[in-house]
Amino acid sequence: MRRMDREELIAYVRSHREAVLSTIGPDGSPQAAYLPITATDRGELVLDARASSRKVANVRRDPRVAVVVGGADGTTLQCEGTADLPDGADRDACARAYLDAFPQFTPSLADPDIVLVRIRLTWARYGDYRPGASSSQDVDLGVPIRRVRPDDWRAARALRLEALQDEAAGIAFLETYERASTEPDAFYQGRTARASDGDDVAQFVAVDGSTWVGSVTVIVQRAGSLDYHGHPVERSRATVVGVYVRGEQRGSGLIDRLLEETAQWARDLGFDELTLGVHAENARAQGAYRRAGFVPSGVTFASSIGPELEMVRRL
Numbered sequence: 293m294r295r296m297d298r299e300e301l302i303a304y305v306r307s308h309r310e311a312v313l314s315t316i317g318p319d320g321s322p323q324a325a326y327l328p329i330t331a332t333d334r335g336e337l338v339l340d341a342r343a344s345s346r347k348v349a350n351v352r353r354d355p356r357v358a359v360v361v362g363g364a365d366g367t368t369l370q371c372e373g374t375a376d377l378p379d380g381a382d383r384d385a386c387a388r389a390y391l392d393a394f395p396q397f398t399p400s401l402a403d404p405d406i407v408l409v410r411i412r413l414t415w416a417r418y419g420d421y422r423p424g425a426s427s428s429q430d431v432d433l434g435v436p437i438r439r440v441r442p443d444d445w446r447a448a449r450a451l452r453l454e455a456l457q458d459e460a461a462g463i464a465f466l467e468t469y470e471r472a473s474t475e476p477d478a479f480y481q482g483r484t485a486r487a488s489d490g491d492d493v494a495q496f497v498a499v500d501g502s503t504w505v506g507s508v509t510v511i512v513q514r515a516g517s518l519d520y521h522g523h524p525v526e527r528s529r530a531t532v533v534g535v536y537v538r539g540e541q542r543g544s545g546l547i548d549r550l551l552e553e554t555a556q557w558a559r560d561l562g563f564d565e566l567t568l569g570v571h572a573e574n575a576r577a578q579g580a581y582r583r584a585g586f587v588p589s590g591v592t593f594a595s596s597i598g599p600e601l602e603m604v605r606r607l
């Protein structure tokens with residue numbers, strides 16, 4: 293059975309709509325309750341409860357919870373995670389998701405004695421025990437990664453302009469913010485459309501709910517052409533460029549998954565090597581590339597941002 297991913301988990305919770313929630317009582321014993329439940333676009337579970345209820349007292353004291361969604365149709369989603377009572381914009385996002393699923397609870401959410409409980413999942417397992425099937429699989433809870441679509445150009449531009457203002461931008465990107473921010477819409481429309489389809493360039497993005505949190509682009513450089521530094525390309529190769537992960541996702545392993553997408557794309561096109569250029573002083577990026585299997589090729593060169601080294605990963 294293929295692994296369920298976060299998008300599929302969201303769809304499952306939204307269609308099944310009911311769950312058993314287990315919290316930890318004051319003496320450490322489990323306490324369970326059956327209740328309506330839904331999911332936000334980021335894959336958090338949301339339910340409402342009386343502020344004076346046992347479950348709310350329990351999660352205030354110990355946020356660890358276990359939840360089982362579904363069951364009646366022979367499929368289940370077992371989950372574990374951490375609960376909190378969000379406020380501000382986080383509560384608004386949870387309230388939107390909850391009222392989308394259960395508009396009939398609009399009056400109760402306005403009651404000050406009712407609170408929203410959000411559960412951030414650390415583990416989930418989907419089980420299918422319908423006649424003829426008997427299987428279970430851990431769910432992939434990582435931020436979903438996909439290739440860009442042509443109509444993504446506004447979001448692609450926004451993430452690119454954010455990246456170009458990063459404190460590492462001066463040793464990370466050949467393009468400058470000053471230049472990129474004055475490019476016309478057609479520039480980003482064309483760039484995003486080219487990266488969305490075909491075998492010349494592909495941009496992969498990580499989208500957390502509706503927030504873009506990372507991007508990596510892979511381009512094919514054909515023998516006989518000039519690369520983006522103006523150097524002649526001797527052997528056709530696939531090269532990684534435009535690597536960026538937002539601050540809140542750094543150190544999360546997202547960069548490994550993004551780089552893996554580019555490796556798979558290049559492999560599928562028949563390439564046996566993935567290359568990239570990285571500034572000699574960009575130690576963090578070099579560390580991430582090493583962990584992903586890149587090694588220095590021994591080639592060094594000077595680009596418009598200074599000394600760079602080439603790194604290569606065998607596919």
Ligand SMILES: CC(C)(COP(=O)(O)OP(=O)(O)OC[C@H]1O[C@@H](n2cnc3c(N)ncnc32)[C@H](O)[C@@H]1OP(=O)(O)O)[C@@H](O)C(=O)NCCC(=O)NCCS
Pocket residue numbers: 458460461463464465535536537538541542543544545546547569570571574575576577578579580583
């Ligand atoms: C480069 C980038 C995508 C890496 O993603 P990340 O999530 O930050 O990377 P990670 O934290 O998972 O990995 C960095 C590695 O370098 C190490 N590292 C971090 N800071 C370091 C430093 N100052 N010196 C040396 N090593 C460092 C980390 O320990 C880790 O290695 P480890 O897994 O062996 O411990 C991200 O930092 C980013 O977007 N930076 C700004 C843009 C950029 O530089 N892009 C690359 C252009 S080539």
